[in-house]
Amino acid sequence: MKIDVESHEPQVMSGSADLIATFRPHVIFESIDFDDDRGQAADLSKSIITYMGYSLFLLGQNNVISKIEPGEMQVGLVSDYLAVPNEQCEDVAERFPNFVFRPLRDEEIIQRLIVDVETYEEHRVHALKYLKSRFSAAALNTTFRPVCEALVRHKFFEVKERD
Numbered sequence: 001m002k003i004d005v006e007s008h009e010p011q012v013m014s015g016s017a018d019l020i021a022t023f024r025p026h027v028i029f030e031s032i033d034f035d036d037d038r039g040q041a042a043d044l045s046k047s048i049i050t051y052m053g054y055s056l057f058l059l060g061q062n063n064v065i066s067k068i069e070p071g072e073m074q075v076g077l078v079s080d081y082l083a084v085p086n087e088q089c090e091d092v093a094e095r096f097p098n099f100v101f102r103p104l105r106d107e108e109i110i111q112r113l114i115v116d117v118e119t120y121e122e123h124r125v126h127a128l129k130y131l132k133s134r135f136s137a138a139a140l141n142t143t144f145r146p147v148c149e150a151l152v153r154h155k156f157f158e159v160k161e162r163d
Contacts, residue, residue: 003029077126
């Protein structure tokens with residue numbers, strides 16, 4: 001089942017609750033995590049589907065699928081998720097043989113964040129919010145420095161020299 005209805009995913013999930021409960025399909029849905037009221041749809045979609053007994057997997061680039069914990073912030077402003085019934089998670093990799101199931105590597109997160117930074121203002125806001133929520137200053141100064149530099153290039157925030 002694929003749901004891509006521009007932030008109306010919670011309504012579709014709620015309206016199809018009986019179908020989902022009865023047939024337990026895999027569900028692919030889009031999540032747009034805006035930094036305003038529109039972002040509530042992203043959180044609500046994930047909450048509804050996990051409440052229905054599903055586990056979430058981020059559909060990444062290069063056929064990588066990563067298990068996501070409930071409440072974990074999504075990497076990109078716009079992300080696609082695969083929701084798998086909890087009772088089918090043990091053999092999920094067998095059901096999708098053309099995909100690799102593993103956590104995203106730092107390089108992949110960096111690549112995804114830089115794409116967001118190079119897009120629009122809302123994407124830059126999300127990239128910065130993601131960095132602030134996930135990483136220490138030391139990680140930002142080393143591993144995630146390319147993302148910070150991209151934000152600076154876009155004059156997203158002022159850089160002040162230290163005394």
